[in-house]
Amino acid sequence: MFDYLIVGCGFAGSVCARTLAERNKKILIIDKRNHIGGNAYDYYNASGIMVHKYGPHIFHTENKRVWDFVSRFTKWNDYQHRVLSYVDGKMMPFPINVDTINILYGTRYDSQTIDGFYKSLKNENMDIKNSKDMIVSKVGETLYEKFFRGYTKKQWDLYPEELDKEVTARIPIRFDRDDRYFINKYQGMPLQGYTRLFENMLDHKNIKIMLNTDYFEIKDEVNYQNLIYTGPIDYFFNYCFGNLPYRSLEFVQETYNMECYQKVGTVNYPNDYDFTRITEYKYLTRQKSPVTTIMKEYSKSEGDPYYPIPKKENNALYRRYEKESQELDNTYFIGRLANYKYFNMDAVINDALSLVDKIK
Numbered sequence: 001m002f003d004y005l006i007v008g009c010g011f012a013g014s015v016c017a018r019t020l021a022e023r024n025k026k027i028l029i030i031d032k033r034n035h036i037g038g039n040a041y042d043y044y045n046a047s048g049i050m051v052h053k054y055g056p057h058i059f060h061t062e063n064k065r066v067w068d069f070v071s072r073f074t075k076w077n078d079y080q081h082r083v084l085s086y087v088d089g090k091m092m093p094f095p096i097n098v099d100t101i102n103i104l105y106g107t108r109y110d111s112q113t114i115d116g117f118y119k120s121l122k123n124e125n126m127d128i129k130n131s132k133d134m135i136v137s138k139v140g141e142t143l144y145e146k147f148f149r150g151y152t153k154k155q156w157d158l159y160p161e162e163l164d165k166e167v168t169a170r171i172p173i174r175f176d177r178d179d180r181y182f183i184n185k186y187q188g189m190p191l192q193g194y195t196r197l198f199e200n201m202l203d204h205k206n207i208k209i210m211l212n213t214d215y216f217e218i219k220d221e222v223n224y225q226n227l228i229y230t231g232p233i234d235y236f237f238n239y240c241f242g243n244l245p246y247r248s249l250e251f252v253q254e255t256y257n258m259e260c261y262q263k264v265g266t267v268n269y270p271n272d273y274d275f276t277r278i279t280e281y282k283y284l285t286r287q288k289s290p291v292t293t294i295m296k297e298y299s300k301s302e303g304d305p306y307y308p309i310p311k312k313e314n315n316a317l318y319r320r321y322e323k324e325s326q327e328l329d330n331t332y333f334i335g336r337l338a339n340y341k342y343f344n345m346d347a348v349i350n351d352a353l354s355l356v357d358k359i360k
Ligand code: FAD
Pocket: 007, 008, 009, 010, 011, 012, 013, 030, 031, 032, 033, 037, 038, 039, 040, 054, 055, 056, 057, 058, 059, 060, 213, 214, 215, 216, 230, 231, 232, 235, 249, 306, 307, 334, 335, 336, 337, 343, 344, 345, 346, 348
């Protein structure tokens, strides 16, 4: 008899597994995939380069409790993510900062004078209803068109005006020359990779792991008292209210016989090519090798569910499932798929820690 059956070996499920195991609960954690780590899974490819199977994952948080918790299972490198955007035939820092403006327009603004420039573009009195307004209100139409409109259409197959404002609210506009993608206090990459981090987290005498196993295959075969489910909530309820829409991605790896392919970890292509961005993993992992692997991300509608699509009607549909989930005893729904929310890793870890606090 297990105290908990946990569905999904990503951060949501694994953090719950470890914290409950340390309270002497017996855990069975399963995943339908053939590996642990969920979407953060990484591995060495055939050329010996460490890559992230499901797209680049950079750890960043302001939350000390989260940082201290994951740091029990890994050491970190001090990587700080940098992104260039390819616009009008030139590479420039993204998020937009003082240098972006100077490269784009051949100007000489500094952190004192840029404020006036942004002010001349923005519309402060706008009622911000969607992801387009979010940007236009800060930097006006032209910069919105160059950096956001095309990228968002490629990524979501929707224009920013069709998406909730939270999607582009993730991207700040900078008044200085800081070219880091994230400015959080705690940032880095797990020194030996995410998969090793997960191996360490799940290495506990009270945790049993079962891979290649879908929840529905075993739910009636296993004896358990409580369930923590981190998969898609609509699948759990057999799509009884209809499918929750997700955006999927295709990840294409290319390996080159050169030490270095591009100037930074990620280059975004808002207006050119069919892919959204190219990531070169050696920047993130600091691995040394005479060859290098890049990953191109192509967005698509069919395939594995990666991004819940933040739109009013989707959120309303999710709330019908959520209501259903609240009727169930001893059953908890947590994580990006079960909560149908565009969460970063640290938010999922925080939720998992809070859930276990609450259960206690
Ligand atoms: P997941 O990692 O998706 O884990 C859920 C697991 O449940 C999966 O392994 C799945 O196989 C399993 N499962 C589902 N259904 C079933 C079932 N029926 N039976 C058995 N198993 C099941 N966050 C950051 O903080 N920084 C980043 O740089 C970052 N980059 C990202 C890039 C991309 C391309 C994407 C898509 C996401 C990125 N994220 C990033 C977000 C991050 O991936 C998530 O926050 C995190 O993976 C969520 O963890 P989770 O456990 O909720 O879900």
